[in-house]
Amino acid sequence: MNKDIGGKVKELRTAKKMTLKDLGEHTGLSTGFLSQLERGLTSIATDSLAKIAEALGVDLSYFFIGHARNRNYIMRSYEKEVFQIINGRFIHYHLTNNSTEKTILPRLIELLPINCDEDISQYAHEGEEFVYVLEGTLTLFINNEQFELFPGDSAHYNSSHVHNWANYTNKMVRLIVASAPNPFKE
Incomplete structure (x- = not known):
C-alpha cells in the first residue's frame, strides 16, 4: 500500500x-x-x-x-466509518463495503454505559442475529431473560424472539454482530 x-x-x-x-x-x-x-x-x-x-x-x-472498488470483498481498517449512532449510546460501523448487496450484515457495535435503572425495551424482527463480545460486559435480553456476556462469549438467536442489549458497566462494550436478513439489502 x-x-x-x-x-x-x-x-x-x-x-x-x-x-x-x-x-x-x-x-x-x-x-x-x-x-x-x-x-x-x-x-x-x-x-x-x-x-x-x-x-x-x-x-x-x-x-x-480504488482499493475498495477493486476488491469490494475486502474492507481495510482505515475504511471503516461510523454508519449510525442510536440514542447516543449505540455506535454502529458496517464491516462490509457493499451492505446493500449482501444477505448478511456484519457490524461492529460500541455500546456506551447506561444507568442500571433505565428500562430496556425488547423488540423482535425478522431473521436471526449472531453476537460476539470483543470487549466489556454485555447484558443481553432474550425473551425477558437477562444474560451477561464477557469477551469471547457469543450468542446466536432467532430475531423473532424479543431481545435487546445493554451496557450496565462504566466501560465501553464492543461487539461484532451479524444480522440476516440484511435490512439494507436492495
Missing part, C-alpha cells in the same frame, strides 16, 4: 509541476522523506498525509480510493 500512496503522491505532484522541495515547503516534510514515500520505501502518518493532500488540492480519501 505504501507504493500505491507514494505513486499517487508523485503522480499528483508532477501533474501540478511541483518539485519535492515545493511539496516539502507546503507540508513541512523533508524532501528526503517525500522521496522515500514516493518510492514506497516508508510509511506515512495520517496527519502528514493530510498535509500532502491539502498541498496537492485533493481530499485525504483520494489516496485510499
Whole structure:
C-alpha cells in the first residue's frame, strides 16, 4: 500500500509541476522523506498525509480510493466509518463495503454505559442475529431473560424472539454482530 500512496503522491505532484522541495515547503516534510514515500520505501502518518493532500488540492480519501472498488470483498481498517449512532449510546460501523448487496450484515457495535435503572425495551424482527463480545460486559435480553456476556462469549438467536442489549458497566462494550436478513439489502 505504501507504493500505491507514494505513486499517487508523485503522480499528483508532477501533474501540478511541483518539485519535492515545493511539496516539502507546503507540508513541512523533508524532501528526503517525500522521496522515500514516493518510492514506497516508508510509511506515512495520517496527519502528514493530510498535509500532502491539502498541498496537492485533493481530499485525504483520494489516496485510499480504488482499493475498495477493486476488491469490494475486502474492507481495510482505515475504511471503516461510523454508519449510525442510536440514542447516543449505540455506535454502529458496517464491516462490509457493499451492505446493500449482501444477505448478511456484519457490524461492529460500541455500546456506551447506561444507568442500571433505565428500562430496556425488547423488540423482535425478522431473521436471526449472531453476537460476539470483543470487549466489556454485555447484558443481553432474550425473551425477558437477562444474560451477561464477557469477551469471547457469543450468542446466536432467532430475531423473532424479543431481545435487546445493554451496557450496565462504566466501560465501553464492543461487539461484532451479524444480522440476516440484511435490512439494507436492495
